[in-house]
Amino acid sequence: MNRTYVLNCPVDLCDCETALDSVYSALNDNKNFHIVTINPEMIMNAQKNKNFFEILNKSDLNIPDGVGVRIALKMQKINQNQIRGVDFSRCLMDLAAKKSLRVGFLGAKEEVIKKAKENFLKKLPDLNFCYVRNGYFDSIEEIIEEIKLSSPQILLVGLGSPKQEEIIVKLKEILKGCVFVGVGGSFDVFSGCTKESPLIFQKLGLEWLYRTVLEPKRLKRIFPVLPLFVIKCIINTIIKGQKIEKNS
Ligand code: UDP
Numbered sequence: 001m002n003r004t005y006v007l008n009c010p011v012d013l014c015d016c017e018t019a020l021d022s023v024y025s026a027l028n029d030n031k032n033f034h035i036v037t038i039n040p041e042m043i044m045n046a047q048k049n050k051n052f053f054e055i056l057n058k059s060d061l062n063i064p065d066g067v068g069v070r071i072a073l074k075m076q077k078i079n080q081n082q083i084r085g086v087d088f089s090r091c092l093m094d095l096a097a098k099k100s101l102r103v104g105f106l107g108a109k110e111e112v113i114k115k116a117k118e119n120f121l122k123k124l125p126d127l128n129f130c131y132v133r134n135g136y137f138d139s140i141e142e143i144i145e146e147i148k149l150s151s152p153q154i155l156l157v158g159l160g161s162p163k164q165e166e167i168i169v170k171l172k173e174i175l176k177g178c179v180f181v182g183v184g185g186s187f188d189v190f191s192g193c194t195k196e197s198p199l200i201f202q203k204l205g206l207e208w209l210y211r212t213v214l215e216p217k218r219l220k221r222i223f224p225v226l227p228l229f230v231i232k233c234i235i236n237t238i239i240k241g242q243k244i245e246k247n248s
Helices: 016-028 040-048 050-058 067-075 085-099 110-123 140-150 163-174 186-191 199-203 207-214 216-222 225-239
Strands: 002-006 009-013 033-038 061-064 102-107 128-133 154-158 179-182
Touching: 002 067, 009 040, 009 050, 009 067, 016 033, 016 061, 016 085, 016 179, 033 040, 033 050, 033 085, 033 163, 040 050, 040 067, 040 225, 050 163, 061 067, 067 225, 085 154, 085 179, 085 186, 102 110, 102 140, 110 128, 110 186, 128 140, 140 163, 154 163, 154 186, 163 179, 199 207, 207 216, 216 225
Parallel strands: 009 061, 033 061, 033 179, 102 128, 102 154, 154 179
Antiparallel strands: 002 009
């Protein structure tokens, strides 16, 4: 799989099928596999958070999520389709049902995570849940112990970033043969608590606008991060005449 870099953070150029192929071979080899659905907010955070930068550089697959990443890749003359985290997670659940894999969900509020599980089971009654837990807890050690005992083969973690990636790194050290995905607010979408943006917004790359209109408090998160990200990418590629690549 081809890999490029956006502001020194790796981004894998793939589609849903090739990403699923990598998942499949990791499961066959009984290896851990950490997937990040990488977006501009994460890349900007990695510029100032060294630990998070390391995490993004050590993960196994960084799927391009968010229209901002697509724009940054376009500046490198790379045409890459955005892979929405929610769509990818749904594909993973299809795979899990087909292959009878043990699935774990960690994150979101109690009523949200319960409803998300319920909705998946309506569509995929064969889905084999071994762990479902809300994302509000006091002891991370307790959660890690619980997950270790349930031994999932696919674990979706929706605690927001970088919290979800940090716990995945800890889990990676003690589990075997597990595919971990940080899914952000996806459980809110799966539960139906957050409305998914209409297809036209998705196609136009304006999902962020739809979400911001529904949740105006997101505005503080998006601005100035998103415009700064684009400006930084422009400076790196067009003005400095560099490719947005990792410094060797
Ligand atoms: N969350 C959680 N535990 C926490 C903080 C957040 O489970 O301590 C959940 C929250 O309920 C939401 C998700 O993490 O479901 C964060 O969603 P956000 O919109 O921040 O993620 P994004 O989709 O923007 O990456």
